[in-house]
Amino acid sequence: MVAAMNDRAAPLMDLETTGSGLCLRLRGPQTVANARALAAKLDQQPDSGAVELDLTEVGRLDTAAAFVLVSFRDRREQAGQEVTFTGLRAGHQSLLDTVARSLPSPTTEPKTPFTFTDALARVGEVIAGGVKFILALLGFLGLFLARLARTLRHPSEFRFTSLVHHAGAVGLGAVPIVALMAFLIGVVLAFQGSTQLRQFGAEVFVVDLIAISILRELGILLTSIIVAGRTASSYTAAIGSMKMHEEIDAMRGLGLDPATVLFVPRILALVITLPILGLVANVMGLLGGGLMAWIDLGISPAMFITRLVNGTDINHVIIGLVKAPVFALIIGLIGCHAGMQVRGNAESLGRMTSSAVVRAIFAVIVADAAFSIFFAQIGM
Amino acid sequence: MATVELDNIKKRFGGTQVIHGVSTAIEDGEFIVIVGPSGCGKSTLLRMVAGLESVSEGEVRIDGERVNEREPMARDIAMVFQNYALYPHMSVRQNMGYGLKIAGLPKSEIAAKVDEAAALLQLEPYLDRRPRELSGGQRQRVAMGRAIVREPKVFLFDEPLSNLDAKLRVQMRLEIRDLQNRLGITALYVTHDQVEAMTMADRMIVMNAGRAEQIGTPLEVYERPQTLFAAQFIGSPSMNVLDATMQDGVLHLGGATMPAPTTATGKVTVGLRPEHAIADPEGPLSLTVQMGEPLGANTLLHGRIGDGSEAFTISLPGVHHATAGERIAFRVLPENLHFFDPETGARID
Ligand SMILES: Nc1ncnc2c1ncn2[C@@H]1O[C@H](COP(=O)(O)OP(=O)(O)O)[C@@H](O)[C@H]1O
Ligand SMILES: [Mg+2]
Numbered sequence: 044m045v046a047a048m049n050d051r052a053a054p055l056m057d058l059e060t061t062g063s064g065l066c067l068r069l070r071g072p073q074t075v076a077n078a079r080a081l082a083a084k085l086d087q088q089p090d091s092g093a094v095e096l097d098l099t100e101v102g103r104l105d106t107a108a109a110f111v112l113v114s115f116r117d118r119r120e121q122a123g124q125e126v127t128f129t130g131l132r133a134g135h136q137s138l139l140d141t142v143a144r145s146l147p148s149p150t151t152e153p154k155t156p157f158t159f160t161d162a163l164a165r166v167g168e169v170i171a172g173g174v175k176f177i178l179a180l181l182g183f184l185g186l187f188l189a190r191l192a193r194t195l196r197h198p199s200e201f202r203f204t205s206l207v208h209h210a211g212a213v214g215l216g217a218v219p220i221v222a223l224m225a226f227l228i229g230v231v232l233a234f235q236g237s238t239q240l241r242q243f244g245a246e247v248f249v250v251d252l253i254a255i256s257i258l259r260e261l262g263i264l265l266t267s268i269i270v271a272g273r274t275a276s277s278y279t280a281a282i283g284s285m286k287m288h289e290e291i292d293a294m295r296g297l298g299l300d301p302a303t304v305l306f307v308p309r310i311l312a313l314v315i316t317l318p319i320l321g322l323v324a325n326v327m328g329l330l331g332g333g334l335m336a337w338i339d340l341g342i343s344p345a346m347f348i349t350r351l352v353n354g355t356d357i358n359h360v361i362i363g364l365v366k367a368p369v370f371a372l373i374i375g376l377i378g379c380h381a382g383m384q385v386r387g388n389a390e391s392l393g394r395m396t397s398s399a400v401v402r403a404i405f406a407v408i409v410a411d412a413a414f415s416i417f418f419a420q421i422g423m
Numbered sequence: 424m425a426t427v428e429l430d431n432i433k434k435r436f437g438g439t440q441v442i443h444g445v446s447t448a449i450e451d452g453e454f455i456v457i458v459g460p461s462g463c464g465k466s467t468l469l470r471m472v473a474g475l476e477s478v479s480e481g482e483v484r485i486d487g488e489r490v491n492e493r494e495p496m497a498r499d500i501a502m503v504f505q506n507y508a509l510y511p512h513m514s515v516r517q518n519m520g521y522g523l524k525i526a527g528l529p530k531s532e533i534a535a536k537v538d539e540a541a542a543l544l545q546l547e548p549y550l551d552r553r554p555r556e557l558s559g560g561q562r563q564r565v566a567m568g569r570a571i572v573r574e575p576k577v578f579l580f581d582e583p584l585s586n587l588d589a590k591l592r593v594q595m596r597l598e599i600r601d602l603q604n605r606l607g608i609t610a611l612y613v614t615h616d617q618v619e620a621m622t623m624a625d626r627m628i629v630m631n632a633g634r635a636e637q638i639g640t641p642l643e644v645y646e647r648p649q650t651l652f653a654a655q656f657i658g659s660p661s662m663n664v665l666d667a668t669m670q671d672g673v674l675h676l677g678g679a680t681m682p683a684p685t686t687a688t689g690k691v692t693v694g695l696r697p698e699h700a701i702a703d704p705e706g707p708l709s710l711t712v713q714m715g716e717p718l719g720a721n722t723l724l725h726g727r728i729g730d731g732s733e734a735f736t737i738s739l740p741g742v743h744h745a746t747a748g749e750r751i752a753f754r755v756l757p758e759n760l761h762f763f764d765p766e767t768g769a770r771i772d
């Protein structure tokens with residue numbers, strides 16, 4: 044076959060059949076100038092048996108040619124044929140190794156068997172991560188309380204304007220969506236409840252159903268979830284972007300404490316406004332439920348109110364609203380904490396923002412479950 | 424006005440150590456540039472001086488007093504950041520005076536100081552604008568103004584010019600240096616740009632992977648780099664490095680031999696700055712040109728040295744028309760050869 048090519052750019056290559064397969068003897072400089080020709084040449088070789096590439100007589104070897112050689116070897120080896128390099132100089136060897144190392148690994152990752160220990164390790168990791176997060180959050184709570192106590196002693200350091208601003212954004216801004224949501228929940232509860240209760244002729248209990256579920260659970264829980272989605276993300280985004288732009292460092296350089304300036308007004312704004320939003324949700328939920336009960340079941344507003352006042356324990360309202368500040372604290376802490384975790388790039392800002400929302404909603408639901416158990420235990 | 428001392432400073436983030444013991448003493452009014460590749464720990468070191476990051480080990484002293492435990496505010500420093508870190512909702516005047524307002528200075532005094540700084544920085548026409556209505560260079564000047572009004576003992580700069588375009592960078596370089604000179608305030612300046620370091624520094628700290636490779640004046644580092652890293656990092660285009668052998672006082676390099684003034688023997692790593700090559704038809708060394716880069720005042724020729732395969736660059740004054748494959752003979756003065764231990768990278772004299 045071909046012994047040598049007279050084209051200037053073509054690689055010089057001898058071919059020899061040995062006992063076990065082919066031996067290709069490369070000659071002269073192998074560089075980017077003839078890499079394409081070299082690749083074509085190698086592709087032409089019959090793909091049978093082992094191949095030996097003899098580089099003894101190769102002068103210069105650059106990364107382009109090394110890439111051709113290494114990918115030739117990889118292709119053959121994937122097809123189950125052995126390729127060996129012989130006659131390598133130290134420089135060539137290390138170049139080939141470097142190129143082989145920097146090639147991207149195949150996209151189809153080999154499946155590693157998922158063993159019991161792996162599963163155990165992963166569970167352990169998740170739990171350890173969770174515990175660490177909770178401890179960090181507790182630390183943050185401590186910081187918040189300490190700064191709050193400090194501002195009580197030094198009221199001049201308190202950021203009143205900031206508090207008002209955030210209370211407006213967090214509270215007032217959320218009123219329409221919270222009111223609408225609660226109204227619709229009331230409507231749905233009345234509608235579903237009446238369809239079921241009608242079967243037993245117990246329509247009038249729909250009032251109790253609406254009152255208890257909204258006042259005790261749904262009003263405040265759903266409000267918290269909405270606020271978690273709106274506010275935790277906006278806190279994280281605002282604080283995170285300040286962190287990203289080194290504004291927080293600049294602040295500390297000016298002698299401002301980020302906890303006093305950024306966290307206290309934000310978290311306090313939530314603690315103040317969330318109970319109010321919960322109250323709004325309660326009223327709107329009852330309104331929606333009452334309206335639906337009137338339309339669907341013919342329970343007049345007067346009857347609804349009588350039933351509501353006589354049949355519903357005030358405890359339900361108290362239980363509902365007691366939870367609000369705690370949820371507010373959870374949402375605020377998670378939002379601010381996530382903001383401080385942002386590192387220098389926009390990608391981490393996005394990641395922390397969405398994770399803050401997920402964590403805040405999850406934490407609120409967990410806390411709600413804990414409250415349910417607690418109140419059941421003390422018999423309320 | 425103050426001295427700053429770093430005494431074997433170390434920093435660990437969790438289990439990973441990123442600063443491995445840096446020591447230096449900075450004199451009153453000195454302009455020190457910390458230079459190194461991205462991720463080598465420059466910002467971390469500066470932030471430890473600023474008090475934005477705790478010191479894991481070692482001591483930071485300002486004016487001889489230990490400040491490790493002090494809040495940034497209590498250290499009497501002012502820091503300028505890459506992203507300016509200005510408050511977007513405040514005017515330039517408010518931004519510059521904010522630190523003073525927090526410190527509780529009377530309004531008239533704040534106004535006087537802000538006006539003075541604005542005059543110094545030529546910011547007077549912009550005092551009532553918002554930061555977003557300013558160009559990058561002006562914003563950075565406002566950030567400096569905010570630092571100046573506080574009359575700190577030490578200025579800290581973290582890559583303040585990285586967000587500016589090349590031309591403005593050159594201009595701001597001069598402005599910062601001039602300002603620091605006039606105010607006489609000790610400054611620590613972080614950059615990854617070795618040209619910035621060379622042009623601005625009284626002394627520079629060349630950092631690599633959390634260690635100070637060399638501390639010295641720009642010319643000291645350029646002329647007598649103490650490590651291979653410092654040799655290659657400082658200077659543009661960077662120093663050529665070749666493996667060579669010393670035998671009986673004769674250097675065998677790139678297929679040539681020449682006398683060399685060094686105590687090294689056996690295998691050595693030789694460094695040669697591109698600009699120290701002197702074109703000479705009789706020269707012992709030769710370059711097989713692969714590519715030429717005419718820069719106007721000089722021409723960079725990239726290729727291989729001798730018959731070898733090692734990449735090499737030389738810089739010749741004026742315009743040179745060299746075609747690929749051409750061989751150019753050159754020589755170097757023996758005093759321009761740098762010798763390093765191939766194992767440790769330390770300089771051998
Ligand atoms: N808060 C941090 N937590 C963990 N590692 C960090 C932190 N800050 C910086 N590092 C690490 O310290 C090293 C030095 O960072 P840095 O000082 O920012 O480098 P430079 O400013 O020189 O680019 C980097 O490897 C970086 O990943
Ligand atoms: Mg940095």
